[in-house]
Amino acid sequence: MAPTTAERVRDQIERLAVTGLDWPTFASAALDVLNRAVPFTSACLATADPATELITGTVKWGELRDIHDGEWARFEYEVPDLYTFQDVARRPGHVVSLRAETDGRPDRSVRFAEFLRPSWGYTDELRAALRADGHTWGFFALFRDRHHSEFTAAEHEFTSRVATAFAIGLRTGLLATAVGTVPVSGGPAVLVIGPDDEICQTSLGAADRVAELGGGTLGESPLPLALRSLVGAARRFAAEGRAVLPKVRLRTRSGQWMIAHASPLLARDGHTADVVVTIEEARPPEIVPLVVAAFGLTPRERDVVRLVLQGVGTGEVAKTLHMSTYTVQDHLKSIFTKAGVRSRRELTAKVFYDQYAPRLAGAMGLTPSGWFADPA
Template sequence: MTATTAERARTRLEALASAGLDTPAFATGAIEILRGALPFSAACLATADPATELVTGTVKWGGLTNNEDDIWAHQEYVVDNQYSFTDVTRRPGGVTTAAAETGGEPSRLPRFHEFFTPCYDFGDELRVSAPADGATWGFIALFRDGSGRFTPAEMDFASSVGPLFGRGLRGGLVAGAVDTVTGPDGPAVLVVDHAGEVVQAGAGATARLLDLGATENGPMPFSLVALVGAARRYASGRSHQLPRTRLRTRSGQWVVAHASPMASRDGSGTDVVVTIEEARPPEIVPLVVAAFGLTPREQDVVRMVLQGHGTAEIATALHLSSYTVQDHLKAVFAKVGVRSRRELTSRVFFDQYAPRLAEGRGVAPSGWFAPGTPPCVPTTTAV
């Protein structure tokens, strides 16, 4: 790889990351650009929830399929004694390889001698994190066949473009807001057994799975498979926080998924309960605001706008002049692609909540919108 080739790839990746593409389109283009500078046999580009660094989706290239997602998740979250995606973020430059981790013997890793080598004949793996503004938005895994090894120079190059992938993946979260709410309503509950099979499902579960990318009678989407693996890791005592992650569905909705291991009285249970429910504003707004690439001060201004504060109130609270607040708002409007505070509020909520108000949805006792219920309209009494 020459310096000219590397610089050309970086320039193209930077342009792609700023193009406002959705995640699949960005990932497909970015993998092709990267391959022109850093040869590899196969690749997997994973998105992640920056709050937990759990994988929320994947785009695969080079013969990799979704058929082995349960094995991927098992190796990533359950099997011990090997580095994980989360570990990579703590490595210098956010990059490592299987050869570097094992002194040149990747076969020492369970994921290689149990999975990668027998299934794909991979000889080395390069992993790099995809950060942006201090948060991790995804990961890249590149593979070489047989005896091929990634060099230190290639690791340095991958580290240098990791943030460009981070920007592109982050931007993909806010590409293509929806105009109407067409996805399923209500929470869904699944029970997954030790073999990764859904053995029980509550009302609405099938609709939720399809909206998350599953197929009829097919396996769960990788985001949920990974969540189940993380729950099993929690059950084994190697993680101290029950896993949860925020996901954007095909219909444009945001949902929060939780996973919790079930234990029988003798402690031998292996089932995992997965709950999928629509995200509330406090859960999703920080992620959405960060995804637009706003500066910390711009994020402060947006939070106060969403709370209904005027320019003077924002200026006083943030110790800024009114002119500076207006300048921040202009910058925010340009980044988000809106022209007013009203549009900003709708865009931040991805039109997920605004359509419900426009449809006249009322609020149920749970504090959330009730399906098909008209809003509560105050009555007036003639005097």
Template sequence: MTAVSAERVRTQIDGLASAGLDWPTFGAAAIETLRKALPFSAACLATVDPATELVTATVKWGDVDDEHDLQWSYHEYEVDDVYDFRAVSRRPGAVATLAAETGGDPTRSRRFAEMFSPIWDYSDELRAGLAADGATWGGIALFHQGGRTFTLAEQEFVSSVAPGFARGLRSGLVVGAVDLAAAGEAGCPAVLVVGADDEVVQANVGAEARIADLGGGPLGDSPLPQVVCAIVGAARRRASDPTAAVPRARLRSRTGRWLVAHASPLLSRDGSGTDVVVTLEDARPPEVIPLIVASYGLTGRERDVVALVLAGVDTADVAARLHLSAYTVQDHLKKIFAKVGVRSRRELIAQIYNDHYAPHLVEGGALAPSGWFAS
């Protein structure tokens, strides 16, 4: 630990978390702030879907790069190792180090032997799950080189700042509006087939635009976005292990669209096969509105009130359904308005639906039989 006090860094990270920054801007600033108290060689901050805890996007610092995302996903989701992010997030303190987990022999970890050591010469990794109000919103991995390992004090410090990181990731998901001009180009669902060699075997006409909206390049010439790598690995693992992570994740694209990514293995007639079909499409309101509501940091009771308000229930009926007084409902609404940054029910509904219906209405989209907008 450096001369900068741990308490000062915690305060600065908490300040960044409440500054209204989009999550990549928050992540980059928070990592730089963390280094004031805890030097490290490299870092990777990831967002996850709280429902499945699959990685949806990353901010990286140092020499860790995007070129090895497929290897990351392989070691995270497809093979067994001494720990993974989902396991770390569930333990007390939600923190672990490679040195401690392997008893000082990191070669016991395939991730270390096949990736950390030969590619980057990392000597230790510190992982922490980032949870707020009972939900995991991301994870952070820090790395040492040159034989250095993370101390117990450093683990405890990272555990103490993790809630601030989680709140910053959570609130950053709902910052910014949809870029209609750019988002219109990526409006069609994308379907890709990823082969056993992790190359795209087939793709529909909408795939290139969707991949670009997630920060990827031309198919076949650039690495696939992190979320695609993650759900492909999760789909392969789940084919043989029903308890593995569900290969599905909700995320926000670079143009501000909310998307759902899901994957499934393709099997031949004899039941074998390693190809995976990936679908990326606009999220429907029932899929993503609970995530948006949770992103504002509402309590359980406040979420109950919002759910009824979004359904058009008036204050008296909200009180009756939740067995509360009308005054208590009004008090909850005041707190909800303050957290969301609105002044009325009308503004609340508009704020939550704006990322979904409003952009399509501006574009003049027609409703399909499903109740969602036709392409």
């Protein structure tokens, strides 16, 4: 990797990250650029919910196809192996390659021996966690075949340096799509997934929800990788005895925010049988932290935003956070710049209205629960 090539590639990725592209467009373009400095045969880039680090969407590069998503999810979330994407996020530099990890014996990885090599003939894999400001916004995996050498220490270091730019591009892209029309919800959608990964039962409206998340016809096409990963995580959580159930915040094709969570059902013998997946429209307490985190604020700036969104004035913010009003004003200036707004009102609108303006524009009434009534 020539120094001048590496510098140009890093500069181009950093520029792409701040152009406001939607995340799939950014991901495809950034992988094309990265391939000039760190050559690879194929690649898969995934977005992740920063709260749970579960995969929410993917862009594939090269010969990889969605048809294998079920196997990807099974080997990532259900089959014990040397490391997972979430493990990589905890490693120094947030980058791991298979041959380096196994001292040149990649067959020690079940994922490699039973999936990667038989399916594509890959000889090495490099994984990176894409983190910025303490949050994981996604991951990517780069693959090489027998025509390439293994990933080098220099390529590890370079990938680690550009990973933050990838993270910034993903978090910016998540907010780039404006919400279109509000679909008829009909309440939460429910799917029951059997031990064989087949759909056993669905509620009315489940097919529409899955289609909004990029899936095909239920029963004929695999579930989107985000939902299949959620099912795998639920099974793993049950096996590990975790009390907290996995969930992810997802964005539909129309730009609407949804939340999906999965819960394993136990058979009479106590073993995990089916998994219930519930998909419903996300509400402010679930989305606001994600949107605010995507602005790339410092911890103190997030404290200020939390109070501003509650309608607290500058003087009271200063008193609550034990700082001067001048310091609060400095924080607000920085927050406005990062969020691309000019005032408190615009900040509040950007955080809330992206998801809820279509409902307000449609004059939808409120139910006794305080939530919008479903569109007629």
